[in-house]
Amino acid sequence: MTAEPDRVIEDLFREAHELSLKGKLDESAERYKKIIRKTGRRKLTILQSEAMRKLGSLLWRKAETSKAMDYYRRSILLSKKSGDDAGCAKAYNGIGSLYFNSGKWDKVEKYYTLALEAGSTNEDPNLIANIYNNLGAMNNILGDWKMAIQHYEKAVDIYETIKDDRGLARTYNNLGLTYRDKGDWHKASSYYRECIRLSEEVDDVSLKSNCALNEAQVLIKLSRLEDARALCEEAYEILSDIGEVGGRAEAMMLYGVIYSKMNKLALAENHFTESLKINKAHGNLLGMAECYREMAVLYKDWGKNKKTLGCLGKAFKTFRTLKASHYLDDIDTKIVDLEELTFKITRDMGTAVESKDTYTFGHSQRVAHYAIEIVKKMKQDKEMVKGLMIAAYLHDLGKVKVTKKILQKPRKLTVKEFSIIQQHPDWGIKMLEGIDFPWEVKPLVRSHQEKWDGSGYPDGLAGEDIPLGARIIAVADVFDALTTERPYRPALPLKEALKILKDEAGKGLDPVIVKKFLRLVKANLPADLKDSLSAMPMSSFLKLWGGNSTGRISKENNQREANLTSLVRAG
DSSP states (O other), X not given: OOHHHHHHHHHHHHHHHHHHHTTOHHHHHHHHHHHHHHHHHTTOHHHHHHHHHHHHHHHHHTTOHHHHHHHHHHHHHHHHHHXXXXXXXXXXXXXXXXXXXXXXXXXXXXXXXXXXXXHTTSXXXXXXXXXXXXXXXXXXXXXXXXXXXXXXXXXXXXXXXXXXXXXXXXXXXXXXXXXXXXXXXXXXXXXXXXXHHHHHHTTOHHHHHHHHHHHXXXXXHTTOXXXXXXXXXXXXXXXXXXXXXXXXXXHHHHHHHHHHHTTOHHHHHHHHHHHHHHHHHTTOHHHHHHHHHHHHHHHHHHTOHHHHHHHHHHHHHHHHHHOBTTBOHHHHHHHHHHHHHHHHHHHXXXXXXXXXXXXXXXXXXXXXXXXXXHHHTTTOOHHHHHHHHHHHHHTTGGGGGSOHHHHXXXXXXXXXXXXXXXXXXXXXXXXXXXXXOSSSOHHXXXXXXXXXXXXXXXXXXXXXXXXXXXXXXXXHHHHHHHHSOBTTBOOOOHHHHHHHHHHHBTTTBOHHHXXXXXXXXXXXXXXXXXXXXXXXXXXXXXXXXXXXXXXXXOOOOOOOOOOGGGSOOOO
C-alpha cells in the first residue's frame, strides 16, 4: 500500500533536482514544498528534513535569506529528532553559507565546524568534501590562501575518488578564485576552463555562468576587454533566466569595470548603480562594498571628486561592518587602499582651491604638514591623525565660492568682503554634504577659523569647545599665512612670524599648541622658511600618512572576495 506514495516522493525529488539544474528555481521549489507536505503527513522525518534543506538551498540562491534560514533550522530539528547526523551536517553547512553572505565570519566558521563534526560520524564523503570546499572559500576571503588551497585539495581528492564531476567543477572554480587573488592569472584561468568544461558535462548552468564571470575578471586583468564583455553577456542572460541574484549583481559590476576601462564612463556608472541596487535589495554587503570601491575609482578617473569621496565613505562603512575582530588581514588591506585613495582625492581638492589664487599655492599641503608634525608630538591615535590630514587639505574648500577679486585683493578688505570670506567654512561643509568620512573631518573644517578667546567664526566657539584638530589646523594655518607671500604683504621673517604666533597664544590660538609648535619650528625648520617650504616634496606627506616611513603608496589592491558561488549548497 505504501510503495506507490514512496515512488511519488522519489519522483518529486528527481524532478525538483533536474529543474534546479536547469535554473527553474520556482518550479523546483514547488516540488520540494509538495514533498514537505507529503512527508509531513506520513511522518517521514528524514525525507522531510532533506526536502527542507534543499528548499533552503534554493531560497538562498534566490537571495530569500530569512526563509532559507527558517527551513535550515527546521531541518536541523527534524534531523536531531531522527538521529540523522548527516542531515544535521548538511543543514549546518547551509546555515554557514547563509552567514557567508553577510560577512559574519565567526558564525560562518562556527557552523562549518559543526557541519564537519556532525559529518564525521557517518560515511558520506561527498558531504565532507563539500564542507572542506566551503572552509576553503572562507579562508580565501580572509586572505589565508595557503589554508584555502589545503582545504580545496582535500575536497579534490575526495571528489576524484568518488567520481563526482560536479563537486570537482565547483572546487576548480574555487581554486581559480584563490590563484587569481594571489595574482597567478594563468593558473587561475586553467582552473576556470576546467570548471566550465565539467559544468557543461554535468549540465550545471548556474556554475558555468558564475565561473564565466570569474574568467571575465581574469580577462579584464589581461586587458582582453571585448572577450570579458562577451563572457559577461552570456553569463548575465543565463543568470537572469534562472533568477540567481548574486551572480546578476556580480555581472553588472563587471560590466561597470569593463566600460570604465573602455572610457565609457556613463555606461560604467549605470551598470555600477544597477549592481548596487541588486545587492542592496538582497543584503549582500560583500557585493556592496566592492561596488562602492569600484565606483570610487570610476569617479576619480572621471574627475568627480565629491562623488569619489561619497563612494569611498560608503565603502569604508561597509567594509568595517564586515570586519570581525579576529579576521583582520584582508579587510584591513582593503581599508588601507581606500584610505590612500581618499588622501589622493582630498589632496587634489585642496589643490583645486588654490588654483584660484597663485599666492596661496601649496598652502593646504603645508598646513597639512605642519598640523601632522604638531599632532605627532601629542600622542593622538592614528584615526585622529588621518582625519586631521584630510581636514587640513580641505579646510579652505569653501573658498572656491569666493571671487579672485577678493582673494587677491592687495588692500584691506571691506566689511562686506570680509563677511563673504567668513562664509567659507559653511560653504566648505555644504560642499561635503553626503560624504560620510570614517574620521572626524567636517567639524574640523567648520571650526578652523574659531579663536581661543571666542572671537572667531562661524559659531563663536572658545577654548576647548573648539575641536582639537581645528585648533591644530588654526596654528598651522596662521604660521603658513605669516611665512608666505600674500597680495597685501611679503612673507615675514621667521623671527617676526614666531613673535606674532607667541602673541596670539591665549588670544586667537590655543596656547599649549602654540608652545609645542614653536618648539618644533626651532628644532626642525631651517632659517630661510620661504625658500625651504615653498615646494615641500609630496614624499614627506606620504611618509606621514599611515606611518609609512618609506613614502611608498601600496600597489592597487587586486584581491577580491570569494563570491557566494564559491560555496557548496547543502542538500
